[in-house]
Amino acid sequence: MTDPLAAVTPLGLGSGPLGNLYRAIDEQRADATVEQAWADGVRYYDTAPHYGVGLAERRLGRVLARHPRETYALSTKVGRVLVDNPDGGSDREHGFDTPATHRRVWDFSADGVRRSLDDSLTRLGLDRIDIALLHDPEASPDPDAALREGYPALAALRAQGVLGAIGVGTNDLGLLERFATETDADVLMVAGRYTLLEQRALDAVLPACAARGIRVLNASVFNSGLLALEHPDETATFEYGRVSAPVLARTRAIAAVCARHGVSLPQAALAFAGAHPAVASVVIGADHPDHVAQAAARIAAPTPADLWAELVAEGLLRPDAPVPV
Template identity: 50%
Template structure:
């Protein structure tokens, strides 16, 4: 299956004046880090190949994903491909330290991974070491984007802890990335965060090119339109949108046990999704089709990365993104109060 022609490129010029060409569908490698279940190496490579065959040319990874496993799997896959044919991002903020198997990070979340323990370190030296380690694991000569990873409340447990990590990064790791961008070593610097409020704070404190925002601008949630996304448009900051299905419910629909933000969805979310799904049905559109397409209506969004663990899931996402969405669907969602009136919608 070759869908390369169906992947529409979205070009973005960074602060370093480098042009990056994203595909609407990117590939997030967290599932290939054996997230929630182990995946055999052959299956991981077949899944990456399927993404390539459908035209995907943007790959995102991180040291956290499988405690280095996702990065090393990308090493195998990207080794013989022209470095100018794809965009690559990874993340900083965690160092991986060898530890006894029973002490490794992510027990019950990541399976069959190296025995490593995450050490949060957003300092100048910590970020420089993280960059060096990622280059070694991925085995490439150039990584286009480095995201500061998880300085949010979701990860660190409180606003106070998040504030400390943001300050540590802005005083240290940010300077490291900005220097590498100025030298032309990297094309762009950004942050990969679960909360738009944290992204906005960082955007206003520093000179960022791009943010990877997970799950906070979706068919279900558009609070980021209040101030953060307009600021990004004003400052020419790009957005990669992770978690377009809000960790499941916009893909499965409001079924019992459906997940929202990594937990069983509460009744009010189930009800809202059911109402959205009914409007989609009136227009002959599947909920998952509207959910995957919606974020790309915003001019700042350059790619969505829904994630996949098998070639079949990759091909399914590629078919979903091609679905034709009648414009009246978006109008009806706004009329029903299920979509913000100011939400940009796909053409």
């Protein structure tokens, strides 16, 4: 049987920003961002109905349709079904600068999962989805529904050959551990829980994935922006809010060590995020082609072993964390 994750590359492109996350971008810039990722060798692309109420799926699918389908891997997510919103308005309350043409309805039922996937295929304009992820169950009114109903629905579709791989995408460590230990998931998208600043996934989630052969898609590796800055300051965001003084001080200390070894903070963040053996891809969001090109260059650049040794010695990195070799 063909490995559904065979095309997944060490760097993946997340499409939240293509859904006008925080700010609107035009169609030309959206297309150029995806094409730059392709030119830089990215062959794994992630999206979701949630991103701009379908806008990211439409934009991503439009560009990917120009390339041979068998040469890349695509994931989208289920759990939020989009329904028409006659009231209109803006989707800014959900973080996306786009018209609220639809509203989200939580639905992890078998019917909801199938409808979500069918709708995603229509928006994408593609013939199949390689990886389906249950999206943010912890934010729903009934988080256990993802395990109770959503996972069995995805497993049935996988058994039928409709899907290649299934899993969950969340920042909730408890749910990630439950999926890693209680299900036959193929992948986990770990969001913001395995970064230079946050390594709690090392306690249980990543060991369980390594033991069971579950591959990790490591997302939000900049912790929503802080680690993407070469010189982090008080205006930076951490976990989608203003950075606190203690976190900023720790980040600056890490950046100072990086600088002593001729490495930028973003380069170190990307290198570290992909170093664990369970990680199949580091997934970054981007809304400009230059950001993609920069990330591709950084993740390909070597980092000196002494950098990681000094971070451990300074108490800035867990000593049990795998580092690039």
